[in-house]
Amino acid sequence: MDMVGTVVIGAGQAGLAIGYYLREAGADFVILDGHERIGDCWRVRYDSLRLFSMPRYASLPGLRIGTKDCPDREEMADYLEQYAAHHELPVRTGVRVTRLTRDDEGFVVETTAGDWRADQVVVAAGMHGVARWPAFAGQLDPSIRQLHSLEYRNPDQLADGTVLIVGAANSGTDIALEAVRTHKTLLAGRHPGQVPVDIDSTVGHLFTPVVMFLFKYVLTRRTPMGRKAIANAVRNGLPLTRNKLEHLQAAGIERIGRIEGVREGRPVTAEGDVLDDVTSVVWCTGSDPDHSWIALPVFDENGRPRHERGVSADVPGLYFLGLDFQYAIASASIQGVDRDARFLVKHLTRHPRRLTHRSADRAIPVDRR
Numbered sequence: 001m002d003m004v005g006t007v008v009i010g011a012g013q014a015g016l017a018i019g020y021y022l023r024e025a026g027a028d029f030v031i032l033d034g035h036e037r038i039g040d041c042w043r044v045r046y047d048s049l050r051l052f053s054m055p056r057y058a059s060l061p062g063l064r065i066g067t068k069d070c071p072d073r074e075e076m077a078d079y080l081e082q083y084a085a086h087h088e089l090p091v092r093t094g095v096r097v098t099r100l101t102r103d104d105e106g107f108v109v110e111t112t113a114g115d116w117r118a119d120q121v122v123v124a125a126g127m128h129g130v131a132r133w134p135a136f137a138g139q140l141d142p143s144i145r146q147l148h149s150l151e152y153r154n155p156d157q158l159a160d161g162t163v164l165i166v167g168a169a170n171s172g173t174d175i176a177l178e179a180v181r182t183h184k185t186l187l188a189g190r191h192p193g194q195v196p197v198d199i200d201s202t203v204g205h206l207f208t209p210v211v212m213f214l215f216k217y218v219l220t221r222r223t224p225m226g227r228k229a230i231a232n233a234v235r236n237g238l239p240l241t242r243n244k245l246e247h248l249q250a251a252g253i254e255r256i257g258r259i260e261g262v263r264e265g266r267p268v269t270a271e272g273d274v275l276d277d278v279t280s281v282v283w284c285t286g287s288d289p290d291h292s293w294i295a296l297p298v299f300d301e302n303g304r305p306r307h308e309r310g311v312s313a314d315v316p317g318l319y320f321l322g323l324d325f326q327y328a329i330a331s332a333s334i335q336g337v338d339r340d341a342r343f344l345v346k347h348l349t350r351h352p353r354r355l356t357h358r359s360a361d362r363a364i365p366v367d368r369r
Contacts, residue, residue, distance in 0.1 A: 007118040011091045012041040014124035014322030014337045019089040021345040034096030039077030047154045049073040052241045100294045124321040129290025141265030149284040159279040167284030173243040180251045188259045193239035215330035230325045
């Protein structure tokens with residue numbers, strides 16, 4: 001069994017960000033990731049995905065992304081791979097964690113490539129591990145092709161005929177705007193609101209720093225305004241950021257009510273309309289982190305980790321990074337992950353169980369003077 005001071009689980013932007021700060025602190029750590037390549041967490045998303053963040057806000061600490069505009073899926077994936085190599089972060093790819101436990105000697109991290117013993121563990125495995133499907137999805141006629149947005153890549157996956165997109169938030173509208181070029185497209189779900197400016201325009205570029213400041217420093221769990229905004233975002237989701245209602249209308253996408261059930265194998269709206277001509281359904285109904293491998297009593301009645309700014313409330317030495325609204329509205333963004341990672345590393349160094357730097361053949365305690 002390999003031994004290390006800290007195991008970071010996940011090599012997406014959250015895992016690499018905290019890896020950067022652990023390296024700066026002289027920590028003995030390893031980053032484990034189940035994908036074959038660093039950046040694959042982005043490569044498995046839909047082909048046309050493009051971030052909302054300009055390069056300044058799409059960059060991790062210590063290396064700016066080399067794009068002139070908001071990066072797309074491939075550019076972000078390649079940047080993460082470059083980032084890990086540039087900072088010589090100890091990432092082990094193709095290593096999927098299957099179980100996390102703890103005994104008197106510390107944590108045991110079981111993986112598909114052997115087990116690790118660690119004094120501290122950072123769970124940075126991402127927010128999109130498990131797709132949310134409506135309970136009635138299995139009642140649809142087998143002839144209707146069904147995909148979740150986590151599986152969707154491009155319109156080639158869709159059957160000929162009418163496409164129903166369920167969920168009108170950012171991913172749903174992205175996919176609808178792409179599908180409508182080749183298919184009749186219906187978009188179901190309430191409008192979540194929208195950012196009032198074009199984020200890709202000059203005005204949008206001027207507007208972005210103000211929004212990021214508010215999301216990062218004002219709308220936090222420490223302020224009444226922030227707690228209210230987070231509660232609203234959890235309940236209703238975030239507004240459309242790039243897409244607008246006028247874009248959907250101009251493209252010829254037909255807006256319909258909520259899908260609330262199935263009748264004789266066909267989707268039915270809240271108004272009772274049966275959609276007889278639908279041949280494909282893309283469920284843009286959200287996703288959750290996969291924490292099924294954590295065999296520790298750290299979750300609340302809703303299955304969410306109990307934590308204070310990512311520090312486990314139940315198990316000393318266990319940390320979470322990259323959770324939605326972990327500390328602020330911005331926590332789901334790359335800049336928010338950066339700030340949350342810095343906070344956790346400060347906590348790790350103030351409350352170490354064994355924060356060490358490895359020389360050639362022995363562990364030397366870090367000098368914190």
